[in-house]
Amino acid sequence: MLLTRTTRTAVVVAATAAMLGLAACGGGSAxxxxxxxxxxxxxxxxxxxxxxxxLTWRTDLVExxxxxxxxxxxxxAYPEIGDVDIQGITDYEGEVKTRMSTDDYxxxxxxxxxxxxxxLSQFFEPLGELSEMQTQYRWVEPESFEGLSYGIxxxxxxxxxxxxVEVFESAGVTDFATTPEEFLSDLEAVKAAHPDIAPLYTNxxxxxxxxxxxxxxxxxxxxxxxxxxxxxxxxxxxxxxxMEVIDGLLYDxxxxxxxxxxxxxTNWEQSKQMLATGQIGVMMLGSWAIPQMQDAAEAxxxxxxxxxxxxxxxxxxxxFHAVAGGDYNLAINVHSSNKxxxxxxxxxxxxxxxxxxxxxxxxxxxxxxxxxxxxxxxxQVELVEMAPAPEGQxxxxxxxxxxxxxxxxxxxxxxxxxxxARSGARTKQQVFDDLNAAWxxxxxxxxxx
Amino acid sequence: xxxxxxxxxAPGRAVDPSARQPGRRVTARRGRDRVVPYxxxxxxxxxxxxxxxxxxxxxxxxxxxxxxxxxxxxxxVGLANYVDVFTEPDNLRVFVVSLYYLGASFVQMALALxxxxxxxxxxxxxxxxxxxxxxxxxxxxxxIGLIFLNFIRPGGxxxxxxxxxxxxxxxxxxxxxPEVINYTLAAVSVWRYMGLNFxxxxxxxxxVPGEIYEAAELDGxxxxxxxxxxxxxxxxxxxxxxxILAISGSLSVFEVPYxxxxxxxxxxxxxxxxxxxxxxNNKVGLASAMAVVLLAIVLVVTWIQRRLVPEERVDLT
Numbered sequence: 001m002l003l004t005r006t007t008r009t010a011v012v013v014a015a016t017a018a019m020l021g022l023a024a025c026g027g028g029s030a031x032x033x034x035x036x037x038x039x040x041x042x043x044x045x046x047x048x049x050x051x052x053x054x055l056t057w058r059t060d061l062v063e064x065x066x067x068x069x070x071x072x073x074x075x076x077a078y079p080e081i082g083d084v085d086i087q088g089i090t091d092y093e094g095e096v097k098t099r100m101s102t103d104d105y106x107x108x109x110x111x112x113x114x115x116x117x118x119x120l121s122q123f124f125e126p127l128g129e130l131s132e133m134q135t136q137y138r139w140v141e142p143e144s145f146e147g148l149s150y151g152i153x154x155x156x157x158x159x160x161x162x163x164x165v166e167v168f169e170s171a172g173v174t175d176f177a178t179t180p181e182e183f184l185s186d187l188e189a190v191k192a193a194h195p196d197i198a199p200l201y202t203n204x205x206x207x208x209x210x211x212x213x214x215x216x217x218x219x220x221x222x223x224x225x226x227x228x229x230x231x232x233x234x235x236x237x238x239x240x241x242x243m244e245v246i247d248g249l250l251y252d253x254x255x256x257x258x259x260x261x262x263x264x265x266t267n268w269e270q271s272k273q274m275l276a277t278g279q280i281g282v283m284m285l286g287s288w289a290i291p292q293m294q295d296a297a298e299a300x301x302x303x304x305x306x307x308x309x310x311x312x313x314x315x316x317x318x319x320f321h322a323v324a325g326g327d328y329n330l331a332i333n334v335h336s337s338n339k340x341x342x343x344x345x346x347x348x349x350x351x352x353x354x355x356x357x358x359x360x361x362x363x364x365x366x367x368x369x370x371x372x373x374x375x376x377x378x379x380q381v382e383l384v385e386m387a388p389a390p391e392g393q394x395x396x397x398x399x400x401x402x403x404x405x406x407x408x409x410x411x412x413x414x415x416x417x418x419x420x421a422r423s424g425a426r427t428k429q430q431v432f433d434d435l436n437a438a439w440x441x442x443x444x445x446x447x448x449x
Numbered sequence: 450x451x452x453x454x455x456x457x458x459a460p461g462r463a464v465d466p467s468a469r470q471p472g473r474r475v476t477a478r479r480g481r482d483r484v485v486p487y488x489x490x491x492x493x494x495x496x497x498x499x500x501x502x503x504x505x506x507x508x509x510x511x512x513x514x515x516x517x518x519x520x521x522x523x524x525x526v527g528l529a530n531y532v533d534v535f536t537e538p539d540n541l542r543v544f545v546v547s548l549y550y551l552g553a554s555f556v557q558m559a560l561a562l563x564x565x566x567x568x569x570x571x572x573x574x575x576x577x578x579x580x581x582x583x584x585x586x587x588x589x590x591x592x593i594g595l596i597f598l599n600f601i602r603p604g605g606x607x608x609x610x611x612x613x614x615x616x617x618x619x620x621x622x623x624x625x626x627p628e629v630i631n632y633t634l635a636a637v638s639v640w641r642y643m644g645l646n647f648x649x650x651x652x653x654x655x656x657v658p659g660e661i662y663e664a665a666e667l668d669g670x671x672x673x674x675x676x677x678x679x680x681x682x683x684x685x686x687x688x689x690x691x692x693i694l695a696i697s698g699s700l701s702v703f704e705v706p707y708x709x710x711x712x713x714x715x716x717x718x719x720x721x722x723x724x725x726x727x728x729x730n731n732k733v734g735l736a737s738a739m740a741v742v743l744l745a746i747v748l749v750v751t752w753i754q755r756r757l758v759p760e761e762r763v764d765l766t
Contacts, residue, residue, distance in 0.1 A: 094728055097518060097519060097728075100519060101519075114517070114518070114519060114731050115519060116517075116520075119519060119520055122520070122521050123519075204713060205710070205711060205713065206711075207711055207713070261603060261622070261625070262602065262603050262622045262624065262625035263625065263713075263714075264622075264624040264625050264630070264709075264710050264713055264714050265598065265602040265603065265624065265625070402517075402730070402731065402732070405537070405539070405730075407729075407730050410729050410730060411729075412725065412729070412730075415713050415714075419627060419713070419714050419715060422625075422627070423627045425627070
């Protein structure tokens with residue numbers, strides 16, 4: 001690396017070379033991550049002290065001062081800690097990904113979704129053996145690789161749908177739909193009772209709300225191995241599989257005109273208020289959306305109870321299933337100079353902060369409490385925790401997913417289904433055929449190459 | 450003096466040093482003069498190299514790798530990304546979308562030429578009209594996107610206006626209807642960029658001397674004749690340039706569709722797709738290849754234009 005730098009200095013003008021040298025540094029440290037070796041990271045023994053930088057995606061909680069309170073309580077527990085710099089980042093995924101090409105991406109941060117499991121060790125400090133972590137925390141598997149765990153979720157979400165209780169009740173719908181067909185007829189009833197509202201709102205324009213649909217995979221069949229199974233299933237969009245049910249429902253609900261009239265003009269912020277005031281019937285979102293919708297209801301002069309939460313309309317043997325999974329996982333920058341304090345923050349945040357309850361989510365702790373407003377929902381469904389990928393195949397799903405060009409986690413994939421359902425450019429079966437073809441091709445390409 | 454001179458002369462020197470002295474000073478100053486401009490030039494060059502050439506070189510490098518934007522290891526994949534750009538149907542679709550904007554740019558030029566010609570004749574409140582026509586170009590593209598988003602949404606300003614004049618049969622979902630969306634967005638684009646074309650044409654027309662019009666009028670030429678035989682030939686290079694800008698411009702459309710529809714509903718343009726590939730689909734390699742292709746197309750188009758009309762001096766790039 002030093003060599004590269006000197007040869008470049010000889011060639012390029014001095015000032016430029018200095019900047020290039022910096023770039024060479026950033027690129028050069030490839031593969032030799034974790035140069036600081038094994039630091040003691042047990043908050044009990046290492047004595048957390050010094051300054052700490054924390055990156056967070058919850059800009060709303062930074063602005064309203066919630067994080068200030070967290071920092072104050074954290075410092076009470078660890079008086080040696082100096083400044084805690086909380087950096088709220090609006091475009092979290094995009095910005096953090098860019099920052100990760102340098103070494104400067106905070107001490108504690110949430111692992112961006114685009115990091116593949118086999119890349120974890122390049123960027124993050126292992127937090128412990130997976131088997132050991134599993135005894136204490138839930139949902140640590142997705143951010144683990146080769147038996148080591150790299151991140152702990154701050155809160156667990158369950159996947160259902162937020163709906164306006166009054167809208168559904170006034171349309172005569174009182175029971176949760178148990179099949180997609182029943183759900184569609186419920187929405188028809190809502191539309192008949194309130195012709196001017198959008199029975200189901202897709203939030204198409206903003207795109208990311210559509211990605212929630214992918215999280216129902218596994219919940220339809222109640223099969224924890226569903227996504228692992230997709231890596232060998234050459235036609236996931238057939239035979240009543242989860243993907244077919246989910247995307248079929250999306251296609252039907254749009255094709256039958258049960259969504260907003262013009263999806264290209266939707267607005268996320270506005271949608272919260274519209275749900276609260278009964279201009280929207282239901283939105284397919286994880287339980288994290290509940291507090292935001294309740295806040296909007298209160299702001300609009302309604303009661304918080306008007307927001308209800310229902311399971312995805314599918315049952316296996318008379319039981320609803322809901323996927324439960326971790327939200328963003330907190331991790332430690334492998335280049336951090338203060339891993340001890342970073343670990344102390346993560347442990348404190350999960351055990352002491354009360355964050356998960358305040359967010360109406362499940363606690364990441366194995367024996368953590370269930371928040372009151374979610375209890376009723378939890379009682380009616382059986383929770384499904386998706387099984388981790390078998391060892392050695394941690395990246396297989398995302399490799400196939402990327403190779404196929406479908407990218408199940410991207411908004412584009414479902415926006416296209418909405419487009420086709422509206423225009424009729426492709427029938428539902430054609431959509432499935434194309435998806436199956438792309439998927440099986442990708443399986444062959446990935447396993448063959 | 451005569452006595453002193455030999456004493457000052459250094460041994461072995463044939464030439465009187467007093468004669469060389471001024472010359473040497475000049476050389477020294479010339480040497481400094483030669484360096485100083487480079488020092489001034491150095492600052493912009495350093496900035497240019499750092500922020501333009503190095504990133505572009507990196508882009509060429511990424512375009513032959515499978516980099517996902519994150520991994521510390523980049524694998525060489527040869528030209529596979531370039532093959533993908535031209536073979537994947539989804540990648541080809543964006544070129545079709547560009548055609549809408551290319552078509553719109555002809556409309557845009559015709560309108561600009563029309564207004565520029567009218568305003569080059571005697572018109573009352575000339576500067577006011579000029580200002581009004583040029584104004585949209587000064588507004589930020591994001592603001593324009595938001596303005597039109599509200600204007601064309603169902604039940605928005607456009608629909609109300611159409612209702613008011615009894616044209617409700619024309620009303621449709623301006624961005625919701627996949628048949629209409631690209632026309633809508635191209636129209637917004639015309640609204641925004643027409644002012645620039647207009648000013649360019651107006652400037653070129655102003656260079657036509659006034660006497661020629663008078664002479665033409667004496668010969669009985671009407672306004673159309675004046676436009677056809679005087680104005681158009683005079684501003685031909687500018688019109689040619691506008692065509693070139695229209696071609697590369699229609700490929701690099703970005704702001705308006707990105708803000709208004711996020712590329713949804715079949716309105717995805719080349720640049721929007723490039724961005725999505727890089728930052729959503731984590732295919733930085735493919736996105737870089739797309740960027741290189743766009744660069745190549747712009748260069749080729751410019752080169753063709755210079756070959757086709759070599760005698761015309763085009764210096765407004």
